[in-house]
Amino acid sequence: MMVYIILLSYLAFIFLGSLIGVKSKDATPESYFLADRNLTTISLFFTILATNFSAFYFLGFAGEGYKVGYAHYVMMALGTAFAGLSFIILGTRVWKIGKIKGYITPAELIYGQSGDRPLSYLYSGVMIVFTLPYLALQIVGGGYILESITGGDINYTLSVILLTIVTIVYVVIGGMQSVARTDLKQGLLMIVFMFLAVVWVGSDLGGITQANKEVLSIDSSLFEPSGKNGFYSGQKWFSFLIFWFFCIPMFPQLFMRFYIAKDLNILRKSAVLYAFIPLVISIFPVMIGVWGHTSFPGLEGKAADQILPMMLVRHTSEWFSALVMTGAIAAFMSTLDSQLLALSTMITRDFYVPVSGRQPDFKKEVLIGRVLVAILACLGMLIAFKPFDTIFDMGKMAFSGLAILFPLSYALIKGYTVQRYWAFSSVIVPLVMLFLFYYQVLPTSICLGFEYFVLIIIIAIICVSVGVRMANKK
Amino acid sequence: MKKWYYIFFTLLTGSILGFYLFSEDSKDLILGLPRWVFYYGVLHVIFVWALHYFSRDIAIQER
Numbered sequence: 001m002m003v004y005i006i007l008l009s010y011l012a013f014i015f016l017g018s019l020i021g022v023k024s025k026d027a028t029p030e031s032y033f034l035a036d037r038n039l040t041t042i043s044l045f046f047t048i049l050a051t052n053f054s055a056f057y058f059l060g061f062a063g064e065g066y067k068v069g070y071a072h073y074v075m076m077a078l079g080t081a082f083a084g085l086s087f088i089i090l091g092t093r094v095w096k097i098g099k100i101k102g103y104i105t106p107a108e109l110i111y112g113q114s115g116d117r118p119l120s121y122l123y124s125g126v127m128i129v130f131t132l133p134y135l136a137l138q139i140v141g142g143g144y145i146l147e148s149i150t151g152g153d154i155n156y157t158l159s160v161i162l163l164t165i166v167t168i169v170y171v172v173i174g175g176m177q178s179v180a181r182t183d184l185k186q187g188l189l190m191i192v193f194m195f196l197a198v199v200w201v202g203s204d205l206g207g208i209t210q211a212n213k214e215v216l217s218i219d220s221s222l223f224e225p226s227g228k229n230g231f232y233s234g235q236k237w238f239s240f241l242i243f244w245f246f247c248i249p250m251f252p253q254l255f256m257r258f259y260i261a262k263d264l265n266i267l268r269k270s271a272v273l274y275a276f277i278p279l280v281i282s283i284f285p286v287m288i289g290v291w292g293h294t295s296f297p298g299l300e301g302k303a304a305d306q307i308l309p310m311m312l313v314r315h316t317s318e319w320f321s322a323l324v325m326t327g328a329i330a331a332f333m334s335t336l337d338s339q340l341l342a343l344s345t346m347i348t349r350d351f352y353v354p355v356s357g358r359q360p361d362f363k364k365e366v367l368i369g370r371v372l373v374a375i376l377a378c379l380g381m382l383i384a385f386k387p388f389d390t391i392f393d394m395g396k397m398a399f400s401g402l403a404i405l406f407p408l409s410y411a412l413i414k415g416y417t418v419q420r421y422w423a424f425s426s427v428i429v430p431l432v433m434l435f436l437f438y439y440q441v442l443p444t445s446i447c448l449g450f451e452y453f454v455l456i457i458i459i460a461i462i463c464v465s466v467g468v469r470m471a472n473k474k
Numbered sequence: 475m476k477k478w479y480y481i482f483f484t485l486l487t488g489s490i491l492g493f494y495l496f497s498e499d500s501k502d503l504i505l506g507l508p509r510w511v512f513y514y515g516v517l518h519v520i521f522v523w524a525l526h527y528f529s530r531d532i533a534i535q536e537r
Contacts, residue, residue: 070507074514081521088529092536212506223508264536268529275525279518 003149003322010326011166013185034104035180039260043180045270047338048257049277050183052080052248053190054335056395058285058328059141062308065289066299069222071232073286075240077278082241083248084275086406087258088268090249093413094258095267105342106255106409107350113412117354119423123405124350126427127252128343130401134251135343135376136383137394138336139164142329143384148309149325157385163333164381171337172370179337180260186327186334191277193327194284196320197312201288204315211291218293235449246457247403252346253338288312336380344372397438400453404430407457407464419474422467429463430456484524488517 030036039047064072094109103109107124111117139160146159154162171179198208205211212223221228232240249255261267285308292299292307295314299307308328312321348368353359360368408426411418418426436442437452447455502509 070511074511078514078518078521081518081525084522084525085528088525088532092529092532096536207506209503209506212503216503223503225508225510264533268533272522272526272529276519276522279515279522 002319003151006319006322007146007149007326007329010323010330030104034256034260037099037260038262039180039266040262041266041269041273043184044257044261044266045273046187047180047183047260048254048270048274050187050190050331050334051253051257051338052251052335053187053281054138054141054332056137056141057190057282058194058331059144059305059308060395061282061285062289062292062311063305065286066292066304066307067289068227068231069219069224069290070286071225071227072289073283074225075232075237076286077282079241079244080248080278080282081275082245084271086245086249087271087274090406090410090413091258091267091271092264094255095261095264097413098259103259104256105346105349106252107346110409110412113415114418114423116420116423119420120350122424122427123408124346126401126405126431127250128346130398131252131339131343132376132380132398133383133394134398135336135339135380137398138332138339139380139384140394142332142336144306145309145325145328145332148306148313149322160381160384163329163336164377167333167336167340168374168377171340171373179334179341182330182337183334186330189327190331191281193324194281197316197324198284198287200320201291201311201315205291205294208287211294214294215290218297222290222293233449236451239451239454242457243399243403243451243453246406247399250402250405250409253335253342256342256345336377340373340376340380341369343376344369347372347376396453400434400456401431403453403457404434404460407460411464411468416468417471418464418467419470422463422470426460426463426467430460433459480524480527484521487520 061072061076064076097103097109097112101109101112103112105124106127107120110123111120114120142163143156143160146154146163147156150159170182202208202211205214216223219228221230224230226232249258258267261270288311289304289307292304292311296307296310309321309325312324316324348365352368353365404427408418408423433442433456434452437444437456442452444452504512
């Protein structure tokens with residue numbers, strides 16, 4: 001019973017509270033989709049944080065901590081910090097152009113810079129297609145946890161349906177204003193809860209030092225910089241460190257965050273804060289994951305993704321584990337809502353408006369966006385019914401597809417002209433290679449120990465570079 | 475050119491720390507964590523510090 005009280009109170013506080021005041025405002029695309037481009041440093045930082053630290057953070061980090069060890073903490077924290085660098089390199093210019101030209105979606109900017117409508121369709125299409133698995137991943141994570149904290153009373157399928165419906169309702173009503181308010185509360189609570197979870201679980205294991213010593217005696221390779229069984233080789237280190245630099249700014253829900261800063265200084269400060277915070281918060285789930293070897297040895301694959309809820313249930317009280325896990329569910333939902341809002345905006349403005357040749361009035365545009373939110377959420381729910389990989393692998397596939405777009409985005413945003421043929425090639429050739437690698441038609445051995453996405457990104461960079469040279473020659 | 479100085483400084487420091495970090499014995503724990511994790515923490519803070527100055531230069535350019 002206590003679990004249900006905590007669950008309902010928490011979700012009401014986080015989500016319903018954020019809707020107060022939103023309905024009274026007139027719905028315009030700028031207010032509904034971009035919160036009037038008026039976010040301050042703290043709001044922008046927390047909305048970026050809560051948008052990006054999701055199921056992947058709570059369950060994925062703990063699961064990989066269990067499988068690989070402390071190397072995963074360094075990999076993710078430093079890698080995420082590099083994303084702060086790309087926010088500054090790319091985001092500042094995106095903010096500036098977006099503000100002058102009034103862009104709302106990433107593809108509007110690409111069209112504005114290139115003047116090539118089919119290229120903007122391709123760009124937006126790739127973003128949408130590769131965000132869908134990541135969107136589904138939030139529903140998968142929420143489903144796992146809701147089933148876990150209710151002791152199976154609400155099974156996985158029902159959990160997935162319930163979470164999807166709640167998210168649809170409040171995104172449809174509130175738009176970006178409610179999303180940003182939710183993210184602020186959610187980001188703060190996420191940090192506090194995960195810190196308390198580490199302290200509590202650590203105490204129950206005899207103290208943090210004792211818990212680590214016990215794991216060290218079980219498997220010392222979890223403490224190696226290269227991870228368990230040398231998982232993170234030099235090539236893998238390199239691969240993952242550059243990976244986040246290329247892919248995180250290409251998440252459409254994050255790309256659109258570049259537009260919503262009130263001024264350039266706010267965006268800059270948020271990016272620096274974003275680079276710092278993973279140093280502190282990434283250790284929490286990884287630590288609990290590593291300690292999982294003391295209580296639940298021998299987990300593999302998808303089972304390891306459940307280590308965080310399992311450890312909380314075993315080592316903390318019922319109410320606390322319900323509180324943290326509800327916080328995790330809210331984190332998934334705060335990522336999911338941003339994704340839904342971003343994708344619905346993109347479909348409306350990047351496809352509906354140019355294809356129909358009509359510019360709908362503001363209210364109709366918002367209405368179309370709301371209908372699309374519901375459709376996309378249901379699509380994500382369908383994928384979540386049959387998740388195809390572990391959370392980490394599902395994320396890696398989605399992120400690789402998005403990272404392909406970085407070189408072209410960079411060139412166009414910086415004002416270079418890319419010859420049309422090479423601009424298309426820079427997206428299509430790496431995409432084909434991604435699928436060939438994913439379905440194991442191409443052997444990963446040709447990557448010489450690097451992750452396949454490194455090769456894919458290099459191909460995209462080469463295509464864009466050649467395209468810029470060819471355009472300059474003309 | 476100032477921004478490249480910051481980036482160069484971070485990379486140089488990172489490389490030196492990196493060498494030290496990876497040559498450490500992982501069984502040498504501080505507060506229960508391997509010592510190399512703390513070296514990494516220092517590297518991360520230096521990186522953020524460099525990023526702060528780099529971002530200031532970029533913001534001035536963009537204005």
